[in-house]
Structure formats: C-alpha cells, structure tokens
Amino acid sequence: MTNHQPSRRRFLAGLGAAGTTALLSGCVTSSSSGTSSSGGAVTLQSNLSSPQAKGAMQKLVDAYAKQGSGSASLNTVASETFRTQLPTYLTSANPPDVYTWYPGSVADTYSKKELLLDLGEVWNSSPDLKRYSKALNSLCTDSSGKKVFVPTTYYWWGMFYRKSNFAKWGVSEPQSWDDFLDLCDKLKSKGISPIGMGAGGNTAWVASAWFDYLNIRINGADYHRRLLAGEHRFDDPEVRKVFDRWQEVLPYFDPDSTAIAFQDATTSLLNGRTGMMLIGTFFADAAAQEALDDIDFFRFPIIDPKVPLAEEAPTDGYFASARTGRRDQVMDLLGYLATAEAQEIYIRGSSGTTLPCHPEAKDTGTALVKKGRAHIEAAEEITQFFNRDSSDALQPTADTALTKFLAKPKSVGSILTDWQREAEKIWQA
Amino acid sequence: MAVLTAPQRKTPAQPPLSGRRGRGPRRNPPLLFAFVLVPMLAEAMWVFWPALQGFYLSLTRWDGVTDPQFVGLDNFREMAGDEVFRSATGHTVLWLVLFGGLSALLGLATALLLQQERRGIGFYRAALFMPVVFSLVATALVWQAIYQPDGVLNQLLESVGLGSLRHAWLADQDTALYAVIVPALWRQIGYVMVLYLAGLKGIDPALYEAAKVDGASAWQRFRHVTLPQLRGVNAVVVSVIIIDSLRSFDVVWALTRGGPYHSSELLSTYMYSTAFQSLRLGYGSALAVVIFLLAFGVICSYLIRAFREAD
Numbered sequence: 001m002t003n004h005q006p007s008r009r010r011f012l013a014g015l016g017a018a019g020t021t022a023l024l025s026g027c028v029t030s031s032s033s034g035t036s037s038s039g040g041a042v043t044l045q046s047n048l049s050s051p052q053a054k055g056a057m058q059k060l061v062d063a064y065a066k067q068g069s070g071s072a073s074l075n076t077v078a079s080e081t082f083r084t085q086l087p088t089y090l091t092s093a094n095p096p097d098v099y100t101w102y103p104g105s106v107a108d109t110y111s112k113k114e115l116l117l118d119l120g121e122v123w124n125s126s127p128d129l130k131r132y133s134k135a136l137n138s139l140c141t142d143s144s145g146k147k148v149f150v151p152t153t154y155y156w157w158g159m160f161y162r163k164s165n166f167a168k169w170g171v172s173e174p175q176s177w178d179d180f181l182d183l184c185d186k187l188k189s190k191g192i193s194p195i196g197m198g199a200g201g202n203t204a205w206v207a208s209a210w211f212d213y214l215n216i217r218i219n220g221a222d223y224h225r226r227l228l229a230g231e232h233r234f235d236d237p238e239v240r241k242v243f244d245r246w247q248e249v250l251p252y253f254d255p256d257s258t259a260i261a262f263q264d265a266t267t268s269l270l271n272g273r274t275g276m277m278l279i280g281t282f283f284a285d286a287a288a289q290e291a292l293d294d295i296d297f298f299r300f301p302i303i304d305p306k307v308p309l310a311e312e313a314p315t316d317g318y319f320a321s322a323r324t325g326r327r328d329q330v331m332d333l334l335g336y337l338a339t340a341e342a343q344e345i346y347i348r349g350s351s352g353t354t355l356p357c358h359p360e361a362k363d364t365g366t367a368l369v370k371k372g373r374a375h376i377e378a379a380e381e382i383t384q385f386f387n388r389d390s391s392d393a394l395q396p397t398a399d400t401a402l403t404k405f406l407a408k409p410k411s412v413g414s415i416l417t418d419w420q421r422e423a424e425k426i427w428q429a
Numbered sequence: 430m431a432v433l434t435a436p437q438r439k440t441p442a443q444p445p446l447s448g449r450r451g452r453g454p455r456r457n458p459p460l461l462f463a464f465v466l467v468p469m470l471a472e473a474m475w476v477f478w479p480a481l482q483g484f485y486l487s488l489t490r491w492d493g494v495t496d497p498q499f500v501g502l503d504n505f506r507e508m509a510g511d512e513v514f515r516s517a518t519g520h521t522v523l524w525l526v527l528f529g530g531l532s533a534l535l536g537l538a539t540a541l542l543l544q545q546e547r548r549g550i551g552f553y554r555a556a557l558f559m560p561v562v563f564s565l566v567a568t569a570l571v572w573q574a575i576y577q578p579d580g581v582l583n584q585l586l587e588s589v590g591l592g593s594l595r596h597a598w599l600a601d602q603d604t605a606l607y608a609v610i611v612p613a614l615w616r617q618i619g620y621v622m623v624l625y626l627a628g629l630k631g632i633d634p635a636l637y638e639a640a641k642v643d644g645a646s647a648w649q650r651f652r653h654v655t656l657p658q659l660r661g662v663n664a665v666v667v668s669v670i671i672i673d674s675l676r677s678f679d680v681v682w683a684l685t686r687g688g689p690y691h692s693s694e695l696l697s698t699y700m701y702s703t704a705f706q707s708l709r710l711g712y713g714s715a716l717a718v719v720i721f722l723l724a725f726g727v728i729c730s731y732l733i734r735a736f737r738e739a740d
Contacts, residue, residue: 084705087493113494200600201573202686256578258689259597264577393708404690407602429492429709 041071042329044318045089045096047082050285056349063345064336070329072098080202083392090115095321097330102388103139103149103315105229109391110319111142117320122331123147128338131359135382139315150334151317152343153354156372157209157385158297160269160283161276166296169275173298180301184252187275195249196274197257198265199406204399206262208386209278211402212312214242217303221310221381228390230427234401234420243405243412245303250409258403280314280385281353281372292351295368299375310381314388315357393429397422480721486714493710504715513691514716517699520606521723524677524695528610528617529670535614536621536666537659541651543622544629554626558619565616569683572612573599576684602692605685609693613680617673621666628662629655664735668728675724696720 046057054076065071075096077085089095090110101107110116123129123140129150140149166172169190174180187194199207215224219238226232227239254265254274266283268274270291277283278300284292302309318337320330336342340361347354352364355373363369376382387395401419405412487504489497508514543554560568575581576598583595598608632655640650678697681687687694687702696716704713 087708091494110494115494200597204686204688256597256600259578259600393706396702396706400688400690403688407689425709425712426707429490429707 040326041073042098042326042333043096044072044074044098044100044333045082046074046076046100047079048100049076049078052285053350056346059349060337060342060345063342064333067336069336070332072333090321090323093323095323097324097326098318098320098333100316101319102384103151103317103319104384104388105390106388106392107140107149107319108142111144111146111148115322116142116148117322117324117327117330119147119150119320119331119334122150122334122338125331126335126338128335128340128358132338132357133359136315136357140317149317149319150338151315151357152337153317153346153356154313154315154376155281155354156376157213157278157280157300157312157314158372158375159276159278159300160295160297162270162272162291162294163296164294165272165275168272171275174301177301177303181248183275184249188252192275193254193256193268193273194252194275195257196254196265196269196277198260198262198277198279199257199399199403200259201261201264203261203263204258204403205387205395206265206279207258207402207406208395208398209280209312210246211242211398212383212386212389213278213300214245214303215239216310216312216381216383217300217307218242218245220307221383224310224383225389228386228394230423234423235416239416240412243409243416246405247409247412250406253406258406280312281351284351284353287351292353292368293366297368297371297375308380309378310383311376311379312385313376313379313382314384316354317357391426393426394423397426483714483717486711487718489711489714491710491714492708497711500711504712507712508715508719513694513699514696516691517687517694517696520694521675521696523606524610525671525674527607528613528677529667529674532614532617532621533666533670535618537625539618539622540625540629541655544626554622557622560616561619561623563616565613565679566683568612568616569680573684576608599685600689602689605689605693609681609684612684613677616680617670621670624662624666624669625659628659632658660735664732667731667735671727671731672724675720675727696723 044057044061046054048054048057057074057076061072061074086099086101087110089099107116119140132151136151140147140151142148169187169192171183171186174183184194197206197210199205212224215227218241219227223232223238227234227236232238254268256265256268260268262279262283265274265277266279266287269277270287284295287295299311318334320334324330338358340356340358343356343358343361347356347361347363352366353369353372355363355369355376363373383389386398397419400422401415404415408415486497488499488501490500490503491497539557543550543557577583578595578597582598586592586594596604598604636654636658637650640654645653676697677695678701681693681695681698682701685693687698691699697720700713700716700720703716704710
C-alpha cells in the first residue's frame with residue numbers, strides 16, 4: 001500500500017508531463033514561423049522512384065558530398081504520393097528543402113503562393129546557369145519575374161517504334177498526315193494494331209499526349225497554352241477540330257488502349273503486337289537494353305504546314321521551399337546540380353535517354369539521343385505536357401474527357417461541354 | 430485481490446486522511462479520471478477537432494495552400510446539381526446492396542457449411558479467411574492481373590470456348606463497377622463468416638435437439654432456431670457491412686480510380702479525387718460531411734431498431 005501511492009502519483013505526474021509536452025509541441029508546430037532547422041544536410045525530396053533513376057539520384061548525391069562544399073540527404077517518394085503530397089510538403093512548418101519537379105506553369109502556381117525560394121542568387125552567380133538557353137531562362141522565371149527553378153534534364157515525345165519490326169513489315173517512317181494514315185492501313189492489313197497507347201491502369205494521362213500533339217499541330221502551341229490557362233474554352237470549334245482529326249485515326253488504335261497501363265503498352269510495342277506509340281523517352285526505363293538499341297522514333301506528323309512546328313519536351317529539375325532554413329546550402333546544392341558534371345552523372349546512371357540542360361554536358365551519344373536532340377532543336381516552339389502547361393488539378397478532367405472520347409467518340413459534343421464545366425471548377429478554385 | 434479491494438471497503442476504524450476527500454464506494458479515484466480524461470483529450474485533439482474542422486471546411490473554398498475562403502452552403506448547392514455526385518451516390522447504394530447483401534448472405538452460408546467439426550474443416554475455414562489477411566491494395570493488384578485484357582479470366586473464357594465474352598473488364602464502363610465488387614466480396618466473405626461462426630457456436634445445442642424431437646425439418650430449424658438466435662450477431666454484421674461499404678475506397682482506387690469516366694466512382698473515391706487530385710478541398714470536405722451523415726444516419730436508425738426489437 002505504502003509503495004503503491006507514490007508510484008501512482010508519479011505515474012499521474014508522468015502522464016501530465018507527457019500530455020503537456022505533447023500539447024506544447026503541438027502548439028509550437030502550429031505557430032512556428034515555419035523554418036526548417038539550419039544545420040545538417042540539405043533534404044532532397046525526389047519523385048524519381050524507378051530503380052534506375054533512383055540509383056542515379058543516389059550517385060548524384062554521393063558525388064555532391066565528395067566534392068566537399070556540402071551534403072544532401074535523398075528521400076525518394078513514390079511518384080503518385082509525391083504529387084498529392086507536394087502542397088503539404090511546401091506548406092508544412094518544417095518542409096524538405098529541395099524538390100524534384102517541373103518548371104513553367106506548375107512552378108508558377110506555387111510561386112504565386114509564395115511557397116518557392118527565390119533562386120535569383122544562384123542564377124546570377126553560377127557560371128553554368130549563365131550559359132543556359134534563353135528558352136530555359138524564361139521557363140524557370142515565374143510570372144513576377146523571379147527565378148524559381150533550376151532545370152537539369154529534358155526529354156522528348158515522339159512516335160516510337162522498333163526498327164526491326166518496321167523492316168520486317170516493309171514500312172518506313174511517314175512524312176505527312178496522309179503517309180501516316182497509309183502506314184496505319186498497311187499495318188492493320190497485316191493484323192497488327194497500328195497505334196498502341198496505354199491509357200489504362202493508373203496512367204490515363206498518357207492519352208493527353210494525343211490531345212496535346214493534335215492541338216499544337218492544328219491550332220498551334222500558343223493557342224494550346226492559352227487553352228490550358230483557361231483563356232479559351234474546351235467546347236470551342238478549334239478544340240472540336242482536334243477531335244475530328246483524332247476520329248480519323250481512332251480505328252487504328254489498339255483496342256486495349258484504355259485497358260492497359262503504358263508499361264504494358266510498351267511490352268506490346270516491343271513484342272510487335274502494336275506498331276508504334278506516342279510516348280516520352282521515359283518508357284525506355286521499362287525496356288531491356290537489347291530492345292533499346294532497336295528503338296527509333298519519328299516526328300508526330302505535320303497536319304497543317306502553316307502552323308509553326310512545336311514539340312513536347314518536358315523539362316525536369318528542382319525547386320526549393322521558401323521556408324527552408326538552409327538557404328545557403330540549398331543555393332550551393334542547386335549550383336552543383338546545374339553543372340555539366342552533375343547532369344552527366346545522372347544521365348549515365350539512369351536509362352540514358354534524357355538530354356542535359358547544360359549546353360556543354362554530354363548526353364549518352366547514342367543514335368537515338370542524337371536524333372532526339374536534333375528533333376527538339378528543329379522545333380520553333382516547345383510545350384511541356386498537359387499537366388505541366390496547365391496544372392496537376394486540371395489533369396483529371398482531361399483523363400475523364402479523353403478516355404470517354406476513346407470509348408464513345410460519337411458523343412464528343414457532350415464530352416467537351418462536360419470538360420469545360422469541370423475545368424471551370426478547377427480554374428475558379 | 431485483497432490489496433485492490435481494501436481501499437473500497439468502508440472501515441470506520443480508518444480516519445479520513447487530512448486534506449484529502451474521504452473515499453466512499455461512490456467516489457472514483459483520480460487515476461480512473463486520468464484514464465478517461467487523457468484518452469478523451471487525445472481523442473478530442475486528433476479526432477473530434479479535425480472532424481469539426483472538416484465541417485467548417487465544407488463551408489469554404491480551399492485549395493489546400495492559401496487561406497480557406499468562406500462560401501456558406503455553396504458547396505452543397507453545387508452538389509445538388511453535380512451529376513458525378515449523383516452517379517457516385519447511386520454506385521454507393523448499389524455497392525451497399527451488392528457488396529453488403531452478398532457478403533452477408535455468402536458469409537452466413539459458408540459459416541453454416543463450415544460450422545460442424547469435421548476432419549480438415551480448419552483448412553477450409555483458414556482458406557476462406559485467408560483473403561482478409563492480405564492487404565486490400567495487394568489483393569487489388571492480383572485482381573488487376575486477373576482482369577487484364579490477356580489476363581487469367583479472359584484466357585479462361587477462351588479455353589472453355591466462351592471467347593466471345595472476352596472483355597476489358599476494368600476499362601469498360603458497363604463492367605468496371607461489378608468487376609471491382611468481386612475482389613472486395615472475395616475478401617469480406619471470410620470476415621463475415623468468422624463473425625457468424627462465433628454466433629453459431631453460441632447457440633445452445635439443446636434448442637436443436639428439442640426442435641428435432643418436435644419434428645422440425647432442417648429448414649424449419651434454420652428459420653425458427655438459428656436465425657432468431659443470430660439476431661445479436663446480425664446487428665454487428667450489418668453495422669460492419671454498412672461501415673465497410675461506405676468506407677470502401679482502397680480496392681476501387683487501386684483498380685480503377687473510379688473510372689473509366691466515373692463509372693465505378695463511389696462517394697469515397699469521388700471525395701478523395703476532388704480533394705487531393707483536383708485540390709478542391711472545400712468541396713471534398715462537403716462530400717465527406719455527406720458520407721458521414723449517411724453512415725451515421727443509416728447505422729443509427731438500424732441499431733436503434735435492432736436493439737428495440739431485442740428488448
């Protein structure tokens with residue numbers, strides 16, 4: 001009995017203390033001015049979770065630590081989780097410092113909300129960034145004129161195919177839209193699904209590439225960007241034209257287009273079940289090396305020669321949290337990531353189909369990559385991708401509209417009306 | 430035992446301690462209050478407060494980054510004219526009926542089948558219960574492979590000469606919802622079976638013997654002995670099923686994300702995609718409020734009736 005009382009009292013006191021600490025720490029977190037601790041390694045939050053890309057990122061971080069000016073700790077998060085959590089990371093009281101993400105409209109949205117660190121200092125001081133192209137400069141500048149992004153690599157989209165299969169089927173790259181339709185006809189007559197897609201599973205966004213390309217070929221890149229910014233309507237006659245063209249090629253699409261994810265569609269392409277596929281070079285991460293040597297691509301066919309030539313070439317890179325407590329270390333890391341050396345380390349470590357943003361950094365030098373570089377350089381205008389030119393929030397509206405169009409092409413009128421209504425909700429949010 | 434009960438006993442010989450309130454059988458020791466209050470406080474902080482905030486958010490327009498903007502009942506007004514919301518509600522009701530109804534029926538049927546102790550019965554019970562153990566997302570991935578255009582199901586149909594029934598099960602708006610219900614059912618049946626098995630074990634065998642002596646058939650024994658005896662378990666099963674139906678999310682999200690074009694959208698998936706994909710957290714919160722009211726209403730009305738009958 002005598003022992004019992006003090007221990008009970010101590011237990012209660014302990015509980016009280018624990019509770020108070022929890023409450024206090026809760027208060028501190030919620031009312032702090034929101035800066036992460038200033039010591040230690042820079043935290044680098046990465047969405048590059050495929051094994052090859054993840055390994056390449058680790059090599060990059062190791063190389064940074066080795067050169068001695070600072071260190072970074074890599075935290076890789078699954079792509080989908082990263083995307084949905086990004087606003088939470090950026091608004092949290094103790095956010096990660098640096099993030100892999102996209103420049104342009106997507107970065108601008110966060111920058112307008114004052115969540116991104118002004119990177120003017122590193123852009124002004126880094127001899128590497130001074131050599132970057134004008135186009136990259138403006139892509140990384142937000143609407144108020146502030147630099148908020150450091151670009152490191154980019155890749156291109158194109159109609160990919162297997163060289164050996166095209167040779168076997170006796171077909172070659174088309175030069176025009178009519179050539180393209182002929183090619184589709186020929187492949188279909190041989191019992192092959194001419195166009196593969198992979199907008200099923202969890203990759204419905206792949207369908208947006210067809211919308212983007214048809215729109216930039218028919219209405220031009222400028223119209224496309226304005227449409228995605230809410231300055232035009234999805235039920236405009238211009239947009240309707242995009243779907244009229246799409247209907248022309250719809251019979252040539254693989255019937256499994258909306259039933260399988262793009263990784264499975266890649267397998268169909270490599271196995272010769274489908275003839276070609278409009279996709280970005282990232283699909284190569286899922287391909288075996290020997291198949292990779294057999295892959296080639298051609299430009300999405302030109303529909304109206306009067307429309308300036310535009311290509312989709314999404315740029316990847318980094319931005320940093322405005323609430324970081326390691327401002328100087330962040331600038332140092334971003335300066336390093338902008339160097340040719342850093343970009344070469346990443347490209348060598350990954351599947352090697354991306355191109356470096358640094359004008360003097362070497363790519364892998366394969367025939368495919370050389371062709372890709374020339375393909376982008378020939379374009380008068382560059383677009384990013386549907387979600388990057390608009391917002392992640394608008395992407396689901398496109399997924400719904402486009403998969404519905406693929407299943408019910410005849411109800412395009414109501415699909416576009418619905419799309420506009422859904423998009424308005426996002427723009428007004 | 431003696432130590433524990435000693436303070437509870439009123440002993441006139443023991444004078445009350447100075448500065449402390451006297452202990453009587455009706456006075457609870459402070460430790461008891463601590464055990465109630467501390468979890469209450471934690472619950473209030475981590476559950477009630479966020480829930481109340483959810484109610485408040487449903488009256489705002491919020492992108493999750495800037496400050497929420499108060500818009501009154503605008504979100505609910507929008508919901509009234511929202512076709513996707515209407516179809517998601519329809520699918521949720523269908524889900525409740527099909528998933529809930531079938532899992533209760535099949536769970537009871539398997540429990541009846543497997544209630545008698547025979548050799549090897551444990552194996553069958555374990556086999557049926559096995560899917561409950563797997564994570565639902567892992568389950569969904571396996572079923573995704575089964576439903577693939579060249580997956581097991583289509584191959585099976587082909588091999589038995591039903592190739593004309595081949596289908597992109599998850600990509601067709603006519604089949605997506607039903608295709609998603611199957612893995613959810615596959616998992617739930619084992620769980621409901623266990624609940625019913627426990628209920629069946631609790632029935633006094635003398636009742637069956639008496640019924641047999643009275644000449645009751647197997648159906649009559651089931652109808653007049655088993656079912657009334659299972660009333661308590663039924664209340665639990667129905668509550669579990671309704672709650673599980675309304676919070677069904679993971680399997681749908683992993684398989685179809687509510688698609689193609691909202692054809693397998695449930696209220697829960699619609700809430701998630703509105704809030705976290707379209708970043709309309711105000712509208713998403715309004716949907717959450719509706720789900721909460723539905724669950725609360727259905728459960729309350731059912732439980733009140735069930736327990737009134739039981740009394």
